[in-house]
Amino acid sequence: MKASYEGRMLKDLKMPTRKEVEEAILYSLFKHNGAIKEFSTGEEIVEEIANEFNLIEEQRSAYLETIYRKENRLKKSWLWHRLLFRAADALAKEKLVSRPSDTIKLTNKREWMLTENGYDKALKLLGIPTVKKEFLTIKSYEVQKIVKRFREQPRPKNYIPFDDIKKITKITKEIKLRIRGFRLAIIEAYDYKCSVCGMKINSPDSLRWEVEAAHIVPYSANGKDDIWNGLALCHLHHWVFDVGWFTLSDNYRILTSGKIHHLSSDYGKMGNYDFLRALLNDNKKIFLPESDKIYPHKNAIQWHRQNIFNQ
Numbered sequence: 001m002k003a004s005y006e007g008r009m010l011k012d013l014k015m016p017t018r019k020e021v022e023e024a025i026l027y028s029l030f031k032h033n034g035a036i037k038e039f040s041t042g043e044e045i046v047e048e049i050a051n052e053f054n055l056i057e058e059q060r061s062a063y064l065e066t067i068y069r070k071e072n073r074l075k076k077s078w079l080w081h082r083l084l085f086r087a088a089d090a091l092a093k094e095k096l097v098s099r100p101s102d103t104i105k106l107t108n109k110r111e112w113m114l115t116e117n118g119y120d121k122a123l124k125l126l127g128i129p130t131v132k133k134e135f136l137t138i139k140s141y142e143v144q145k146i147v148k149r150f151r152e153q154p155r156p157k158n159y160i161p162f163d164d165i166k167k168i169t170k171i172t173k174e175i176k177l178r179i180r181g182f183r184l185a186i187i188e189a190y191d192y193k194c195s196v197c198g199m200k201i202n203s204p205d206s207l208r209w210e211v212e213a214a215h216i217v218p219y220s221a222n223g224k225d226d227i228w229n230g231l232a233l234c235h236l237h238h239w240v241f242d243v244g245w246f247t248l249s250d251n252y253r254i255l256t257s258g259k260i261h262h263l264s265s266d267y268g269k270m271g272n273y274d275f276l277r278a279l280l281n282d283n284k285k286i287f288l289p290e291s292d293k294i295y296p297h298k299n300a301i302q303w304h305r306q307n308i309f310n311q
Contacts, residue, residue: 021087034139146181161300182225186213189289190232216300228297247309
């Protein structure tokens with residue numbers, strides 16, 4: 001069979017195979033927390049993936065020429081962009097990524113995004129166990145749908161932050177997705193920083209954020225995985241909140257336990273920094289999301305004051 005014009009160019013320029021590009025796209029999606037921009041001219045992701053293959057200038061700048069006879073004009077298509085798009089399109093057909101035309105309806109951004117199947121495939125390619133998914137902050141199309149629901153559902157007046165009749169005997173796939181959706185919804189709402197100290201940092205590989213999604217009414221008390229029952233807290237403030245060293249007032253000011261004053265002077269310190277007593281700052285208010293519709297609900301906060309806080 002006679003090779004196509006495009007096929008001959010790919011062969012002559014020794015371009016990567018589509019399969020290799022597909023795997024490179026999955027790797028890039030994983031490295032960029034699950035979403036990358038479209039492969040438009042000037043986008044950094046186009047050059048970034050080209051660098052992964054060590055493409056030379058001739059390979060990056062080669063283009064196909066198509067003549068539109070009716071309009072008597074010449075159209076040029078960059079070969080590398082075309083190869084990227086064809087590989088991403090193949091991944092979309094396999095339900096491993098969502099197309100920008102679908103992602104924009106979810107996030108208002110024209111991006112390729114991993115699906116859960118694509119996430120699993122990326123983990124397999126990288127040799128990472130799938131159980132790591134609960135610790136990573138990689139986006140997936142399915143989880144972002146849950147995040148969107150959390151952020152857009154009407155704020156209830158009579159919110160019940162726990163469910164006494166909820167009995168989970170088996171952690172299903174749907175429950176795992178909701179737990180990850182809760183976590184992402186919380187840390188995204190607080191811009192990936194602790195609502196108490198403002199700490200914002202991720203791991204050197206950018207795959208994990210230090211901040212955690214804390215339940216106000218804890219999971220052990222059947223606290224709901226709702227955005228109104230959550231706070232973004234760093235590891236230390238998460239623990240201090242969970243054991244009752246501090247709580248919040250209904251207007252989101254920090255209330256500290258009086259027992260702090262009775263601690264030994266060497267307790268609660270990190271070097272010269274008195275971590276625990278720093279909470280005693282009068283009327284300090286936590287950092288909150290931009291929208292008051294997703295602020296922690298006072299019913300959850302009141303439960304924490306009454307059941308966890310040690311006055």
